[in-house]
Amino acid sequence: MKFKFSKYQANGNDFIIFKNFSQNFPKKNIIVKELCSRRFGIGADGVIFIENCEESDFKMVYYNSDGRLGSFCGNGARCSAKFASDEKIISKHTNFMAHDGIHQCRIDKNMVHLSMNNIVDIKKIGSDIIIDSGSPHYVKIVKNVRKVNVFENGRKIRNDKLFRSEGINVNFVQIKSKDTYIIRTYERGVENETLSCGTGATAVAVAMHYSNETSSNKIEISSEGGKMRIEFNENEKKYSDIFLIGLVKKVFVGEIKI
Numbered sequence: 001m002k003f004k005f006s007k008y009q010a011n012g013n014d015f016i017i018f019k020n021f022s023q024n025f026p027k028k029n030i031i032v033k034e035l036c037s038r039r040f041g042i043g044a045d046g047v048i049f050i051e052n053c054e055e056s057d058f059k060m061v062y063y064n065s066d067g068r069l070g071s072f073c074g075n076g077a078r079c080s081a082k083f084a085s086d087e088k089i090i091s092k093h094t095n096f097m098a099h100d101g102i103h104q105c106r107i108d109k110n111m112v113h114l115s116m117n118n119i120v121d122i123k124k125i126g127s128d129i130i131i132d133s134g135s136p137h138y139v140k141i142v143k144n145v146r147k148v149n150v151f152e153n154g155r156k157i158r159n160d161k162l163f164r165s166e167g168i169n170v171n172f173v174q175i176k177s178k179d180t181y182i183i184r185t186y187e188r189g190v191e192n193e194t195l196s197c198g199t200g201a202t203a204v205a206v207a208m209h210y211s212n213e214t215s216s217n218k219i220e221i222s223s224e225g226g227k228m229r230i231e232f233n234e235n236e237k238k239y240s241d242i243f244l245i246g247l248v249k250k251v252f253v254g255e256i257k258i
Contacts, residue, residue, distance in 0.1 A: 001024070001257070001258055002255050002256065002257050003018060003255065003256055003257075004019070004253065004255050005017060005042070005253070005255070005256060006086075006250060006253045006254075007044065007250070007252050007253070007254070008082060008248060008249065008250055008251060009079070009225075009248070010075035010076075010078050010079050010112075010196065010198065010225075010246060010248045010249075011195060011196035011223055011225035011226035011227070011228060011247070012194075012196050012223075012224065012226065013045055013076070013194055013195060013196040013198070013225060014043070014044045014045055014251065015044050015045060015046050015047065015075075015076050016036070016042050016044045016046075016047045016048070017047075017048045017049075017050060017079065018047070018048070018049050019087060020051050020061075021050075021051060021052050023051065025049060026258060027061075028067075029067030029068060030067060032047045032063045032065075033065065035256075036065035036067075042254070042256065045064075045065055045187070045190055045194055046064050046065055046073060046076055046190075047062075047063045047065075048060060048061065048062050048073075048076050048083075049063075050080060050083060050084060050089070053097045055097055055102070056094075056095045056102055057089065057094045057095060058080075058084055058089055058090070058094075058096050058097070060076070060096055060097065060098045060099075062076050062098070064187075064188075064189025064190060065189065066189050066190070066191065068189060070135075070189055071099050071100070071134065071135040071136075072098050072099045072135055073134075073135070073198065073199065074114060074133070074198020074199040074200075074201070074202060074244050075198035075246075076198075077096075077098055077103060077105070077198070078114050078198065078244065078246065078248050079248050080096070081094055081096065081105040081107060081112055081248075082107055082110070082248040082250070085107045092106060092107045093105070093106050094107075098134075099134070100117055100134045101117060103115050103117075110247050110248055110249060111246070111247055111248075112245070112246065112247075113243055114243065114244045115241075115243055116133060116134060116199075116242040116243065116244055117133075117134060118238070118239060118240045118242070119131060119132070119133060119202075119206050120238045120239070122207075122237070127141065127211075128140045128141075129211060130168070131203040131206055131207055131210075132203075133199040133203040133206065133242075134199045135169055136163075136167075136168045136169065137168065137170075137171055137203035138157055138158075138169065138171065139171045139203055140157075140170070140171065140172055141173050141174075141175065141213075142172050144174060145172050145182050145183065148172045148184060150170075150172060150184045150186050150193040151186065151193055153170070153172070153186075154170040154172075154185075154186020155186065155191070157186075158170055158188055158191075167189070168188060169185060169186065169187050169188055169197065169200055169203075171184070171186075171197070171203060171204050172185075173204050173207075173208070175208075178213075178214045178215070178216060179219055179220060180219070180220045180222070181204055181219065181221055181222070182221075182222045183197075183204050183221055183222070184223065184224060185197040185223070187200075193224075194225075195223060195224045195225030196223040196224065196226065198228065198244050198246075201221040201228045201230060201244065202230050202244050204219075205221060205230035206230075206232065206239050209232075209234060209239075210237060210239075217232050217233060218230075218231050219231075226246070226247065227246065228244060228246035229244075230242065230243065230244055231243045
């Protein structure tokens with residue numbers, strides 16, 4: 001059977017998106033893994049299925065490139081909203097269901113503003129911070145992020161006995177100014193560095209405020225794939241009204257036989 005797909009990217013974090021309202025796509029791990037292969041498939045960090053939902057405009061179902069069902073993906077969610085707008089499923093505003101519940105989104109041309117869930121549970125391990133921003137993240141400040149071996153150091157933390165069973169995403173952060181940070185992220189499920197991570201950028205922004213590295217509630221995050229902006233409100237170290245903001249681009253469309 002042939003299926004139409006679209007390829008989208010947000011700051012270099014790229015996804016294959018299928019409109020799956022008929023629920024006829026065979027969502028098998030091996031198929032997803034092959035689709036994401038950059039040598040033998042289309043190539044992507046993950047696969048997203050846009051499906052019907054009684055509670056919202058649509059449901060986003062996200063799979064990591066290792067073929068397993070993923071948790072919430074911020075950049076994937078922004079791409080999903082842009083896809084839904086391009087396909088006339090929604091207009092310029094939407095609320096949709098994801099792994100961690102309902103999210104709201106506003107699309108302004110190629111700029112996508114995504115609401116994130118509140119963050120109230122923040123833990124410290126020494127000077128490092130653990131935050132769940134829809135997916136679990138480990139945040140570590142470094143002097144020069146360009147010199148970090150993200151694959152080796154990220155994999156070591158991700159596979160530490162504290163996180164081995166479920167895994168954790170690992171963010172290495174360099175302070176550029178009081179409201180600007182440079183990050184590189186090792187993503188579980190991809191099991192490598194990605195050019196960008198939306199939930200990672202959100203976790204870093206909140207972590208920098210939580211650890212008193214900044215007093216600003218408008219943070220710019222630069223990754224290998226580009227820039228994102230995170231805005232939030234804070235009250236007694238609890239974070240709400242969080243928005244992840246950045247560009248999304250349709251790369252190409254195609255059809256594949258499964």
